[in-house]
Amino acid sequence: MKIIVSIKQVPARDSALRVASGGKWLEDSDLTYEMNEPDAYALEEALQLKERLGGEVVVVCAGPERAGQTIREALAKGADRAIHVQAEEQALLDALSTARLLASAIQTESPDLVLTGLQSDDLGYGQTGVVLAELLGYSHATIVMEVEPQDNMVRVKRELEDGWFQHVNLPLPAVLTIQSGIKKLRYATLMGIKKAKTKEVKTVAGSPSAPEMVMDQVYLPQRQKQTLILSGDANKVAHELVEKLKFEARVL
Amino acid sequence: MSVLVVLEQRGGKWNRMSFEALAAAEKVSKASGKPVRAAVLGAEVDALAQDAAAYPVDKVVALDHPLLAQYTPDGYTAALEQFIKAVQPAVIVFPHTYQVRDYAPKLSTRFGKPLISDVVDVRANGSVAFVRQLFQGKLSADIHGASDPQFVSIQAGAFRAAEPGGANAPVEKFSVNLDASQIRSTPEEPFREAQRSVDLSAAEMIVSVGRGIKEKENLPLVEELAKVLGAELAASRPICDNGWLPMERQVGSSGQTVSPKVYFAVGISGAIQHLVGMKGSKTIVAINKDENAPIFEAADYGIVGDLFEVVPALVDEIKKAKA
């Protein structure tokens, strides 16, 4: 079974976000980067499928030079090889343009399965996988919690709202968008890190299409609610809070 | 040219978010001067279409076909593609439900457009822009499509649902061409996991813990807080994903919906999927070291500080207060 996993490099979760002058995007110098969390789960699922059924796991990532580090991390965890579609961040702010770049890299690979994360932690469009499926002409399922390949089919468990689930059967090739928590994540071993250095990373120059989505400006959200904020010495704020809960909210 | 809102139903029952999407569509309509149309998809949806006609819309169109009885991305996409090609709306508005996440990007791709997803507001000064949250609520962006049609989905709770009232709008049928061979996926019946042993929805007090707790070994800290309060322990998704607490203690869109008298969010950032599960709580207390964490927008009382210092201090104070 040949499995492609699409992995995005995103700003680390606790990065301080500062809007760059011009208000179009963030101050890049403030940011450190990591693998998008749901993508780590997509990779884990792919690796476990390969361990069970044999085959190959190929990582595809669209991003600037620095994304190479996240690609190495995926290889260290056990992916066999990678395709790095080089493109500047500004060209990747539109989900359709990004999916087009990824699709052209995936097309020639003719995989059985494409796994993506269900959502990126930075842009959060929640759609790149579905768009990919449409561009590639593959079937798809979203918010997937279990994957069972069978002959030319795959049976998946999808998460619905409010604690409901549903099994869906799809013909291969298929794109699945993977929900966090599908399996327990592994760590890269020292051996894996060493091996990753010798694995193939093919770089292709992405030629992005004109964006169909225009980001006019980005800004920190304005507070609308009157929240009583307590800060300072822990004992002092703890005392104040308990007073408030007792005499103002009357819940203690 | 119109603003088309696609209402969502399952088994003949509305998804309430449909009418929040309708409210957003009204705002787009006011700004652009284009009337609001509503579409409803399914098999034998006459009654629902009649029901929708009581809402503030210019017209309701039923896309009725036996193959739409059960939702599939291929069926819904094909049906709406035909309809949109026929009526050419300028903006198509959806509720941002799991179902919409599943097919709307596929549909918009057929028109060479991305989906402007999870929109929280519509800005209208001259032209229309859509406000989205990035970084799980830590950053906002104003976005518009380069050209029409624009496909937009609306976040749960962002708009107050439109109400029925006034004159009934006309109801029309649009005949959809669909063939079983176009539908590639076979869905089975939805189901719930075995009965939950904890029912958080009945809890009077909840202490909920998020990734700020860092390690499983630190959980006793919040367990202690829950104990002195006599509260139930709950968690955000990553805590359950890691297996630190059982899934049945997860609060949020894919977990339980709770509305206790007090909800303590400890080391939780306040992503929308968490907020939808707890924002009905009477009093919300947030403890977070990041003063810009979105959870503070939902909280009544916020403590900006390190939970490893604040929580033990709080435990002491509560013990004192209860003594």
Ligand SMILES: Cc1cc2nc3c(=O)[nH]c(=O)nc-3n(C[C@H](O)[C@H](O)[C@H](O)COP(=O)(O)OP(=O)(O)OC[C@H]3O[C@@H](n4cnc5c(N)ncnc54)[C@H](O)[C@@H]3O)c2cc1C
């Ligand atoms: C389809 C879908 C469904 C989802 N369903 C759910 C759901 O049902 N429930 C849910 O919770 N999530 C759900 N999520 C995930 C959700 O988007 C968020 O990723 C998740 O809620 C984040 O959890 P968190 O706040 O614990 O972690 P983070 O976002 O990582 O936040 C951790 C917080 O802890 C703070 N912190 C760190 N250290 C300290 C310290 N020492 N003291 C004080 N504060 C500290 C940080 O400032 C940060 O704000 C879903 C996502 C998707 C896409």
Ligand SMILES: Nc1ncnc2c1ncn2[C@@H]1O[C@H](COP(=O)(O)O)[C@@H](O)[C@H]1O
């Ligand atoms: N630049 C990228 N490179 C590789 N994969 C991506 C990229 N952008 C998005 N994806 C994939 O698409 C998923 C959904 O992203 P999004 O549609 O932005 O929420 C992510 O979890 C990734 O698997």
